[in-house]
Each structure stands twice: as structure tokens, then as C-alpha cells.
Amino acid sequence: MSDEKANLFGEFRRMARTSGAVGGIAARVAGQRFLGIKTDKAAHAEDLKAILGGLKGPMMKVAQMLSTIPDALPEEYARELATLQSNAPPMGWPFVRRRMASELGPAWQSRFKTFGQEAAAAASLGQVHRATLPDGRQVACKLQYPDMPTVVEADLRQLKLAMGLYARMDSSIQGGDIYDELRDRLREELDYEREAAQMRLYGLMLENVEGVRVPSPVPELTTKRLLTMNWLDGRAIQQRIEEDPSQDERNAYARTLFRAWYVPFYRYGVIHGDPHLGNYQVRPDDRGINLLDFGTIRVFEPRFVGGTVMLFEAIESGDDDKAAHAFEKWGFRDLKRDTMDVLMKWARFVHEPLMEDRERPIQETNDPLYGRKVAEEVHAGLKRTGGVRPPREFVLMDRATVGLGSVFLRLRARVNWHRLFKEMVEGFDEAELAARQAEALARAGVPAAGAVAV
Known part of the structure; x- marks a missing residue:
């Protein structure tokens, strides 16, 4: 069978597997909404999670992203899909050897002193092997699963269908730009040379931030489908949490993570769009953090970051006109005042921990569903006021x-x-951010095309 026919058959088979799940969602939700048929949406969501969880990555990643965007999916589906983890079967050693040969040539093993035959970790689009270079350096080799561009395109078609069906049932949040954003970021994530450049960018942005370590790529052993980087010792932060560390240690991790995410955003207009627990480790030697996986990176125009600072100032001062200007800088168009009032409920919820100059938990209520309740109030308000179309930049920022x-x-x-x-935004200036951003992107070699998507 030719590669083209094999790819087409693989895509068809994948679409057949996911289309049943998508169709099931549409039938059940539409049946309840329009025909009054009662369905067990929670049970169906569990079935959907089982179906999608066995796929190799992209749909799982999209589901995780959508689960954090209020009302992009019905509550039952969002709750179940948020728990998805990649459980794709690992590539066996004979397959890995062939894949490595296709990336580095038939003599690829001569470029390593040792190369682990078993995968050390799973990534959403591939798997990671530990290896040693001839000079003794320990490295991680992230090798992409075969035919992932075809897989991603098939998943994107299914995602567009699913979001379109849901939009017909509930237009409170119009998701056209949300889909466009997820599509572009997923396509970028396929390019490991781009991810290597984004990894260099994070190394530059965080080089003076205490407690954060970023791996460095090995360019001569990196291709579009293979990313080789230095190995960082560490273990999953979830494991450390389960050991019940001291309050001081917990606080140290939180401060480091806050800076790891928001120093790049407020000083360079860049954000790491995939903050799930698998993407950071605690280091064995101190209370520092290893930051991993730089495939889903968003570069913002300085005006968007300026809008974020302005919105904080508007909430702090109670200035509704300033808030309206902030939403305009974010890219919201023709917002009615009553729609903006609804959006401000979500904005106040997100900003609430930043408003008081004191030590406190990120959420003071003990209600684990508090955020969902706020989202439901916002959803109901948007339905009442005619809905809203979020700008595409909002997707990864909100996530x-x-x-x-x-x-x-x-x-x-x-x-x-x-x-x-306040430490992040002291002296904030859009022009200075633009200059720092341009210099950092150029030094890191982040591709200019698509670097700032609008």
C-alpha cells in the first residue's frame, strides 16, 4: 500500500472512531434540549473520555484546553475531559529504531553513547527516551509518533464539527475564533524545530528568575519530528504534593510557578499555554521547578498585555470606562454595556486573589465548585444579553x-x-515590552511567520 493510501486509510479509521463520539454528543444534547428526552450526560461523557483517551494526543490535548474555557463545552463533558491523560501505547524498540533512522540517518546510534530502548515518558504527540551523548551529556529525545500531521488534521475536522454542533444549541459563546486559535497552536506543535526555538526563548526570558530551570535543545540532533534536549533531574510535582510537604515548601513552589508563567507574559508578551501538572517537576536539590514542554506557546501583541494590566487597574479602582477600554484592547468588539457587566463577573473572579495586600490562598471558599458556579452565572448572563465572541488571544490566556x-x-x-x-507589572510600558519581545524572539530564532497571531 502506498504511503498516501495508508495515510488516507488511517485518517478514515480515526475519523470513524471519533465521529461516533461527536455524533453521540450531538444526539443526546439535542434530544434533551429540543425534544425533552432525558439523558445521562455524565455517563455519556465518561464513555467519550474512554474513546478519546485512547487516541494519540491531539484530541486529548484539545479536550483539556476546552475544559478550562467556561461553557465551550457542556459541564458534564468539560468535567470528564479535563481528566484525560495521554495513554497511547508506546512505540516498541524496532519501531523506534526505524523512526530514529528516518530523522538522523541509518548510522544514528553512533551519535549516542547510550540510548534507552524503553520510553522514559509519554508526550501528547510522541514519547521521550533518555540517552547519553559521546561527551557524557545526559539528554532527553522526544520522538514524534508517526503520521501525526494527518492525525491532527483529522482531529481538527472532528473538533470543528463538535464545536459547530454545540454552537447551534447554545450561542452564548461564539467559538469561531477559539477554533482558529486551537488549530494554529496544534499545527505549530507538530514542528519540533519551532519548539526548540521556543525553548531557547524561555531560557532567555527566565534566565534571571530564581528557582526555574529550562532545558536547552541540542540543535544538531533536532529535526521537525525529533527534539533532543539536556536531561533535567526531577519528579512530578503531584508526587511531592502527595507527600504533604511543609507550608513553606508549598508556598515556594507557588511563587516560583507564578513567576515562571507571568514574567514572560508581562515582560515579553509570551505565555506557556499548557499548565497541567505533567509540565513541571520539582528538583531534587532544592525547591525549584523544571519547566517542560514548549510546544504550546502564545506570543501576544503588546496591546493585549496592556489591556490585561488596564483591566486589573479598572477593577482595583472601580472604573467601568477603563474596563471597557481594556476589553477593547483585548480585542472584544462592539460590546454592549450589559454584556460587559456580565464579563466583569468573570474578570472579578479571576482577579480577586490579586486585590488584597496580604497572604491568602488562591481561593478562600471551601466550595470546590465555586468557579463553576461563577461560570454558570456568566453563561446565563451572556445568554440573556445576546452572547459574545471572545478574541482568539483569550483562549490560551484564560487556560x-x-x-x-x-x-x-x-x-x-x-x-x-x-x-x-505588582512585582510583574511595576513600570509596565507597551513600547518597552515590544522592544524586549522583538529582541528575545530574534535571539531565540522563533519564526517570524505566525509568531504573533492576530
């Missing part, structure tokens, strides 16, 4: 904020979030 907040909740950290934030 980072909500995702990182959930990590702070798990850490049970108590820090002064207000002072951490």
Missing part, C-alpha cells in the same frame, strides 16, 4: 490563568498574590 490557579489550589499555597502581581 493559563485557570489551569495555574488549579495548581495553586492543589498546592494549598498561601502567598501574597497582590505583591507578586
Whole structure:
């Protein structure tokens, strides 16, 4: 069978597997909404998670992203899909050898002193092997699963169908730009040479941030489908949390993570868009953090970052006109005042930990569903006022904020979030950010095309 026919058959088979799940969602939700048929959406969501969780990465990653965007999916589906983890079967050693030969040539093993035959870790689009270079350096080799571009395109078609069906049932949040953003970021993530450049960018942006370590790529052993980087010793932060560390240690992790995410954003207009627990480790030698996986990176125009600072100032001072200007800088168009009032409920919820100059947990209520309740109020308000079309930049910014907040909740950290934030934005100037951003992108070699998507 030719490669083209094999790819086409693989895509068809994958679409057949996911289309049943998508169709099931549409039938059940539409049946309840339009025909009054009662369905067990929670049970169906569990089935959907089982179906999608066995796929190799992209749909799982998209589901994780959508689960953090209020009302992009029905509550039951968002809750179940948020728990998805990649459980794709690992590539066996004979397959790995062939894949490595296709990336580095038939004599690829001569370029390593040792190369682990078993995968050391799984990534959303591939798997990681530990190896040693001839000069003794320990490295991690992230090798992409075969035919992932075809897989991603098939998943994107299914995602577009699913989001379109849901939009017909509920237009409170119009998701066209959300889809475009997820599509572009997923396509970028396929390019490991781009990820290597983004890794260099993070190394530059965080080089003076205490407690954060970023791996460095090995360019001569990196291709579009193979990313080789220095190995960082560490273990999953979730394991350390389960050991019940001291409050001081929990607080130290939280402060380091806050700076790891928001120094790049407020000083360079860049954010790491994938803040799930698998993307950072605790180091064995201190209370520092290893930051990993730089495939989903968003570079913002300085005006968007300026809008974020302006919105904080508007909430702090109670200035509704300034808030309206901030939403305009973010890219919201023709917002009615009553729609903006609804959006401000979500903005106040997100900014609430930043408002008081004192040590506190990220959320003071003990209600684990508090955030969901706020989102439901916002959803109901948007339905009442005619809906809204979020700008595409909002997707990863919101994911980072909500995702990182959930990590702070798990850490049970108590820090002064207000002072951490003020440290980020002191002396903020859009022109200075633009200059720093341009210099950092050029030094890191981040591709100009698509670097700032608008």
C-alpha cells in the first residue's frame, strides 16, 4: 500500500472512531434540549473520555484546553475531559529504531553513547527516551509518533464539527475564533524545530528568575519530528504534593510557578499555554521547578498585555470606562454595556486573589465548585444579553490563568498574590515590552511567520 493510501486509510479509521463520539454528543444534547428526552450526560461523557483517551494526543490535548474555557463545552463533558491523560501505547524498540533512522540517518546510534530502548515518558504527540551523548551529556529525545500531521488534521475536522454542533444549541459563546486559535497552536506543535526555538526563548526570558530551570535543545540532533534536549533531574510535582510537604515548601513552589508563567507574559508578551501538572517537576536539590514542554506557546501583541494590566487597574479602582477600554484592547468588539457587566463577573473572579495586600490562598471558599458556579452565572448572563465572541488571544490566556490557579489550589499555597502581581507589572510600558519581545524572539530564532497571531 502506498504511503498516501495508508495515510488516507488511517485518517478514515480515526475519523470513524471519533465521529461516533461527536455524533453521540450531538444526539443526546439535542434530544434533551429540543425534544425533552432525558439523558445521562455524565455517563455519556465518561464513555467519550474512554474513546478519546485512547487516541494519540491531539484530541486529548484539545479536550483539556476546552475544559478550562467556561461553557465551550457542556459541564458534564468539560468535567470528564479535563481528566484525560495521554495513554497511547508506546512505540516498541524496532519501531523506534526505524523512526530514529528516518530523522538522523541509518548510522544514528553512533551519535549516542547510550540510548534507552524503553520510553522514559509519554508526550501528547510522541514519547521521550533518555540517552547519553559521546561527551557524557545526559539528554532527553522526544520522538514524534508517526503520521501525526494527518492525525491532527483529522482531529481538527472532528473538533470543528463538535464545536459547530454545540454552537447551534447554545450561542452564548461564539467559538469561531477559539477554533482558529486551537488549530494554529496544534499545527505549530507538530514542528519540533519551532519548539526548540521556543525553548531557547524561555531560557532567555527566565534566565534571571530564581528557582526555574529550562532545558536547552541540542540543535544538531533536532529535526521537525525529533527534539533532543539536556536531561533535567526531577519528579512530578503531584508526587511531592502527595507527600504533604511543609507550608513553606508549598508556598515556594507557588511563587516560583507564578513567576515562571507571568514574567514572560508581562515582560515579553509570551505565555506557556499548557499548565497541567505533567509540565513541571520539582528538583531534587532544592525547591525549584523544571519547566517542560514548549510546544504550546502564545506570543501576544503588546496591546493585549496592556489591556490585561488596564483591566486589573479598572477593577482595583472601580472604573467601568477603563474596563471597557481594556476589553477593547483585548480585542472584544462592539460590546454592549450589559454584556460587559456580565464579563466583569468573570474578570472579578479571576482577579480577586490579586486585590488584597496580604497572604491568602488562591481561593478562600471551601466550595470546590465555586468557579463553576461563577461560570454558570456568566453563561446565563451572556445568554440573556445576546452572547459574545471572545478574541482568539483569550483562549490560551484564560487556560493559563485557570489551569495555574488549579495548581495553586492543589498546592494549598498561601502567598501574597497582590505583591507578586505588582512585582510583574511595576513600570509596565507597551513600547518597552515590544522592544524586549522583538529582541528575545530574534535571539531565540522563533519564526517570524505566525509568531504573533492576530
